[in-house]
Amino acid sequence: MAGQLTPDTTTPAASPLTAERRPARTPAPLLVRAGLVLLKRAALLAALLALVFVTVELLPGDAAKATSERGETAADLAARRELLGLDRPVLERFWDWMTGLPTGDLGTSARGEKVTDLVSGAFPNTLLLGGIALLLTAVLSLTLGCWAALRPGSRLDRAVSGTATAVLALPEFVLAVALVLVLSLWTGWLPAVTLTDAGGSPASWDMLVLPVLALTVPQVGWNTRIVRAALADEARAPHVETAVLDGLPPRRILTHHVLPGALPAIAAGLATSTGMLLGGAVAVETIFNYPGIGSVLASAVTDRDSPVIAGVTALTGAVITGMLLLADLVRYLLTGGRR
């Protein structure tokens, strides 16, 4: 759970500067603004990577010790520490970690393998799963939210909002188990486990249905509430009232007057859902034996392999940054031109 209902629509870092230039609307300030947002997102990502390093570093225990076998001597341990580079000074390792990431080097696992090699096959599968789930979430939550907003206070509105609130707290793994039991084991409609083809991808599309559903349902609940709240907020704007007084049909008011203003908040909500989907995928993939980062992380859990999870968090952090940038873009396209 991201922990906040209305996602923050962060004001751009340079708002005082841009506010006075807005009336001119030459292309240059727009580019400058875009550059500043890009810079801010990059800085936040760098801060996350530093935070991940510090977390792994400061908490007691290191990768060499955590993965040590019973009966291993101190000399063996020291040798492995050297192999993993853990004997080098902290600052040097920090530098390597931060500079390695942009080049695609996600560090070395406790078993001495490159984390990039471990996740390069699995991560695209997780992105496929998360991408479909995100698309489905966007379509369903927009539809449900608008549908409810057209009949405010009605039984339908209450039913949609109530159901959305109910399902948003369900852990994905509980949903996944229920779906497997009902739609697969009892009825036999859909496969319970994901089989992979020679390339390591899911062998057929129907193997994606259940994992996607398990991931989508809570996020639809979450985002429907955001859509509903954003539409209600925007509906109080003066231009909407004017449209109502002009006697325009409700449907047209919704699509032409309310929705455009509400979209930035909705886009930010969906971008925030990316993180929830990627996190939830870890649990859901284990249930369906889906060949994604979930299975890589499951073996990392067994091995107590902290560098692997550090590398994966760096990767997901980059993906979420990308989605937030898309949300930024939506906001600029919709508000930059009008105001």
Place this chain on the structure above:
Amino acid sequence: MTADTRGATPRTATAVRILPALLLIGLALVGPWIAPHPIDTPVTAPYAAGTGEALLGGDQLGRDVLSRLLAGGRDLVLASLLVAVLVTGTAAVLGAVGAVRPLVGRLVERIADVLMLLPSVLAILLVTLSWPGGGRFAVIAAAVVLGVPYAVRLTAGAAAPVAQAGYVEAAAAGGERLWYLVVREILPNLRATVLTLFGLRFVAAVYLVATAGFLQVGPQPPAADWALMIRENSAGILLNPWAVVAPGAAVALLALSVNLAASALAPQTGRKAVPVQ
């Protein structure tokens, strides 16, 4: 809080929506004492179907599912409660401090921006794997750290108008200490926000603690834990579905009922919907 005028009086309606959560939490807390069998000794064959002796059958080692179900919720509920209390308390204080000292508020805001890039499930894995000896404490600590920045946004938003109220500014101008302003002047006015926040954080904590259990970084075998039971027994789901369905339903009901209670406590916003029609 605007009154809910539909049906019963607001107070009764709120009580009715909070009751399921309280009952379930109560049952989970006393469960370990009313379990008919010990949780770690086999009483049936592995994945045996339910009988009079073991109503919900046996799990993967033939242990009584009903007893493990009764015993397996207490730690989840206690850990989630602890996380919710710690997050809410910290956020209330930080939010109040941030309202008086804007620099603190901005710092917390930036931290929240960074943590938004870190999916909570991955963060729990990161902390528990980097801290192998941390055990349950690692999960709780991680959940608290992850929850506070978001929670502060809510409390800071509620504290800002209070901090600008005349009597707080008068007290500040009178040279009262920061601590006095926060504890005596601002926090007492945040009761409604804090109650709402507590409900929301409890919902979030149940999700996180349960998912950590399922990913095997929380309670370790042979402990009885709903999330871990789902993981352990899923191989035998066709032989004895109850071994998975019962703990699954328990987690789902806990999440749903706590969520229902949290939304009953929350002020009704967004009811003033689109004024079309």
